[in-house]
Amino acid sequence: MPTTPHSLPRRRLLTGSASALAAAGLASFHQGALAQAAAPAAKPLPGYAGWKKADAVIVHSSTTIETKRSAFGTSVITPTDQLYVRNNLPSPPESIVADRDAWEVQIEGVKQPRRISVRELKTLGLETVTMVLQCSGNGRGFFPSKPSGTPWTVGAAGCVVWSGVPVRDVVKALGGVADGMKYMTGTGGEVLPPGIDPKSVIVERSVPAEALQDALLAWEMNGEPIPLAHGGPLRLIVPGYTGVNNIKYIKQLAFTAQESDAKIMSHGYRISPPGSKGDPSQPSVQEMSVKSWINSPLPEDGPQAAGVVQIHGVAFGGMHAVKGVEVSIDGGKTWKAARLVGPDMGKYAWRQFVLQAQLPKGTHVLASRATDMQGNVQPETRGENQSGYNNTSWADHAVTVTVA
């Protein structure tokens, strides 16, 4: 595949991210996030993801790989070889995708619980859903508090076409959900490290049982069998929910009366007040909310020629379709309606937006602000929390470009 048009150092990309711009009218950089993100030199791709397009991604670690902001393009779909990776545990061995149809998932909390193979799942139903897959911590790199965890900016997200059997068809085939079950709990098939309490590391997440209506047990993404790095042979897809709720290598799907007591559910991925630890009393990171960002122009494009520019980016509503996007070229003082372009792939997909603007010589702070069909407007500021989750701040996602 061809190399991406721009491959300037990552540092230049990050210096374009700014926050609290509306007040200042100019960028004030987050030195904290910058220091974190600019430190390591380019790392090699880990073996299980060695087929990723090295030019299009930032390798943070063997289990955390981010899409470069400049690589998103304008084709709606994020190619699999550019899509981010965030694994809570190392991937299982490649052997689990040797015979994909033989993979089995235990279905519990239904009237007739049993194991079902992918081969059989393929006879039960078929649906294709386009969905934004986004890590709960996407945008963490913009928090001045330097939360622990990967300092993702925008690239722990992508728009992916998933194909598989609707969970509702599976449930129907097994007699329906058992009485009293309030949650849909998925358990991942990762190999657990020996010698420690499984509950402390197992990837097991609960979402409200109603989420089954749009959920899939998926075996295909973007036209190919799901790669191991992305959860193949079988992944639970819960449209509108952050990445961690979309269980990879799913080995059990259970309808349960209680939320899982696995640590990743009870204490992990909680919206904790700054300075506090996660606990079950705090809100869990689940549904995504309205968000957008600009992907071009970017600071790493270098100084722009004066004149007309097509400002473009992506916008999504999480649980609701995007109604519209506004773009500002003055750090949020004034806004203009952008045009939505390209195919509408459904309410869980992102839309592309474009605003044609005339940029005179000087420095410009470009921001985007999306509104969903429920009237929710992307906020100016992030919701502060200890772990840096759910950053939808338009100010944090603004970029500063220079016109020569």
Next chain:
Amino acid sequence: MPTTPHSLPRRRLLTGSASALAAAGLASFHQGALAQAAAPAAKPLPGYAGWKKADAVIVHSSTTIETKRSAFGTSVITPTDQLYVRNNLPSPPESIVADRDAWEVQIEGVKQPRRISVRELKTLGLETVTMVLQCSGNGRGFFPSKPSGTPWTVGAAGCVVWSGVPVRDVVKALGGVADGMKYMTGTGGEVLPPGIDPKSVIVERSVPAEALQDALLAWEMNGEPIPLAHGGPLRLIVPGYTGVNNIKYIKQLAFTAQESDAKIMSHGYRISPPGSKGDPSQPSVQEMSVKSWINSPLPEDGPQAAGVVQIHGVAFGGMHAVKGVEVSIDGGKTWKAARLVGPDMGKYAWRQFVLQAQLPKGTHVLASRATDMQGNVQPETRGENQSGYNNTSWADHAVTVTVA
């Protein structure tokens, strides 16, 4: 990327294609097409397309690579690494994609003709269009007359997201189309072999000038810069028109009073009566028409278990959206309405269809028949022509499967 689940010999795939099924109720194989297609052993991928997924394609020659029928999946979009290749001339050197923005195209037949770089094109407009790209000869392998040319079955087609500037925006920026121009003529940037009349080999095609309304000058496909193998850095995209009209490495886009006199236009790609040669009096191969085919189950899946099966495939209308698809499990004697699934990516994209069916023990001939929004119905029989173009016959595209 993971290997495709099935990689049985090509021969088994091809033996499932049948024609004139409705009358017989069973498959009568085209021995001609089979003999042609089964002859060569697997060939290696040519260098410029060495990044293609070898398991998902059939390499006919260095300039003709077909997607396996079993590789289409159910995610609407055809991944670039599985998309077919059909080049009329060898690809230009990789150096032309070293600086993509520097590529220039000469625009002629407008009020203010001039050269424009990709860099400047990116300031003029932006649109994203999803389109079925299909070789004029897709389905040629089903012609019993054994036309010369690649014996494609279904895999010289794919559904691709293209992104670039609308031709209408370029034309507007240059003062509009000059008076009296009836055609839009694109010229490819291939290196021509020395010592022969350029007109005899140059890739130059004319389409009606009205096609400019939906056409793009595209620099991106499926989220990445267009690979050299597919026409990067810049390709003319004429939605609804067969592959050859979508000029790769476009170096000139001209609005002209006459059709091009290049041989590929005047004598090539003509619907010639069997036994005759192409000439300018015959219809040119341009707009696609309504077509569909089944991608699963296929004979190479081996004998099916008795029971429920999800019969799925793709359908497109060419110039019009698909209204519906019917599926037959008895070789066309009776039909049932299939369900359209997944995102509708616009009238030039294909739709996925699914029919859940109960298949008893025995042999079954599965066929699909699409209808477009204009009421055009996919025909039972192919239109006979010398070169094997535009095969939309539902009987030719039927498959025979066995239930054990």
